[in-house]
Structures are given as C-alpha cells and as structure tokens.
Amino acid sequence: MSTADEPISPATAGTERTVHREAGELRGDGAEGGPEGGPETGRDAIIRAARRAFTLKPYAEVTMRGIAAAAGVSPSLIVKRFGTKEALFNTVVDFRPAAAELFDAPLPGLGRHLVLTMVDLRDRLRGDPLLRVVFSLGIEDERTLLRSRFREQVTDRLAAVLTGPDARLRAELVAGQLLGLGATLSLHRPDGATAHATADRLADLYAPGIQHLVDGG
Template sequence: MSTTDGSATASVEDAGGTGSGRDAIVRAARRAFTLKPYAEVTMRGIATAAGVSPSLIVKRFGTKEALFNTVADFGAAADALFAAPLPELGRHLVLTMVELRDRFGGDPLLRVVFSLGIEDERTLLRARFREQVTDRLAGRLTGPDAALRAELIAGQLLGLGATLSLHRPDGAGAHASAERLADLYAPGLQRLVDTA
C-alpha cells in the first residue's frame, strides 16, 4: 500500500469542512478502517454508513487508498491540540480533545490503538501518529526527556479518549463539562509539559 497521496489536502478538509457529507464520510471511514482490515473495507460499506452514495466518496476522495490516507493522517488533530503556549498546553489539550470528539463524533486519536488492519496498515498508522503527534510534541517541549514526556502525554491523551469512549453514554465523564474534565485531568498533563 502506497503512502503517497493527496492526504495533506484531505487532512485540512477533515479538520472541519462539513460540505456535502465529508465529515460523515470521514467518520464512517475511521470506524470502518479501525474495525476491519483494509482489504475488507469497501467504499459501498462506508457510503452506507455515512448515508451518502459511493459516487460521492469517489468524487471527494478518489480511491479507497486516498480515503485510508485521510484517516491515517493525524496532522489536523495535532494542529488543534498543540495550538497553545506551553504554560497553557495541558488544559488546552483536554479541552481540545473533548471538542474534537464532539465535532467528529469520535476520538481523533484512538484509531491508532484499535486498528485491526494488517501489519502494514497498523505500522503506517503508528508511524504517522509518532511523526505527527508524539515527535511534533517532543519538538515543542523544553528540558530533559522531551521524547519520553511527549510519549507519556500522548499516552494520557489516548487514555482520556479511551475512558470517555468506554463509559459513554451513561458514565460520569459523559455528563461532566469539558471545563470540569480539564480541571481534573489537565494538571497531570501540564506537569509533564513543565518538567525540566
């Protein structure tokens, strides 16, 4: 499977474009590629789940490979997650995770953990996650152990996403405001950001 495509354009559109079912297609594709190996995912199945025609997916994305590459791109989520100065980053990370989950109807990062694809697909997802999320965050951190701290922060973000997913729709987290979640969860993240 090739990794060269137009995913830079697709990731920008994935960041918030709502035109003509694009968000629904991306959500359905994320679910499909997370729950099934690449070879078992069909454009028709994604179209059915998204409530659109297969021809619309072809018009918007071209091929299944291009759609997969959109799903495998964490760049837009990282742009949003890291758009705060370091002294405010912990709280911003929590608030942004919750906002992205609400906007896209699912966690923007968890697919890296739960993908059932073949080894090449899982390897691609993890490599993209490392490059676009963990390594990018490590480059922003100051002080010792930046790479380790970035991995721990990424792990805590994945943990937050998993917790909110696991306990929905009736868990306490589902009923807590984003501000309350940030009050409780952000200090641990901020400590890893600030550690020198």
C-alpha cells in the same frame, strides 16, 4: 484496489452498520450519517464512516460501497470526493489536523488546552481524533503505517516543542494521557460520570498531570 462498483449485499451492509455502531461506542464515534442532502453528509460524514471501517477491518476487506452505506451517501459521491480507496485511507490516517488544534497553545497552559480541545474535537468530529491508532484491526503493514503517522504527526511534533530533559519520553507520556482520556470518555458513555462532567471540570482534574509532563518538573 477497490472501486465504487464492488458488490455488497443488503445483509452485509446492515451487519457492517451494526458492528460500526457497537465499536463506535468504544471509540466515541457517533452518528451513522444522514441522507445525502442532510446535515451529516459530505466530506466529514464519509471520513467518519471510513475511520470506523478501516479501524474495524483490514484494508483489503473495506469496500467503498460499505463506507457509503455507513455514511448514508452514494458510492459515486465518495469517488468524486476522494477518488480511490487508497486516497481515502491516507486521509483517515492523517493526524495533522487534530494535532494542529491540540498543540495550538503556549507550553505553560498546554495541559488544560489539550483536555478542553480533546473534548471539543470529540464533539465536533463525533468521534475521538486519536483512538484509531489503538483500535485498528488492519494487517501489520497498516497498523505500522498508522503508528508511524501517529508518532510523526503527534508525538514527534510535541517532543520538538517541549523544553528540558527527556522531551521525547514526556511527549510519549502526554500522548498516552490523551489516549487514556479518549478511552475513558468512550468507555463510560452515556451514563458515566465523565459523560456528564463539563469540559472545564474534566480539565480541572485531568490537566494538572498532563501539565506536569509538559513542564518536566
């Protein structure tokens, strides 16, 4: 188990930050975080940095010091907030907060709500709330856990509220549509048409296909 005292060289920290920024462009992850007293500190900044780290590297290669460097905070702050690397990892692979917001709408208007909420979550979280399930580079056990959490907390949750035939199949296809939307928004930053479109315009174009899956008609 890693601790805040794991050694990390300045060169390694700099390399990690560079790789994190490059991969973050693909996943929609934004800021590296500011000084410990700035607006980008605290729990959210640590989680953003940890999400990038656990996506880019196997669990065993992620260090608390590396996460701290990427978040712009001290390692001791991470230990204070989360305790251990394992506890931080379990927080990162929790899709329930995003799912609670994504599915908080009646079924007849869920498609549009999903698109608008995805865009809003990406802005507020400075990263995509779902794409880490696709881009994780962890070992098989970690990827299996991530996929299992996603199925349980996102796909199964949606399937349980859908009505009509093939609810599970439709829920999986809706999840795929949301992942596709996130990937598209990330891949075409900052100059693509999707980057400049309003959330309402994206919903006008993208939501009907999702709503068709929700309705099952």
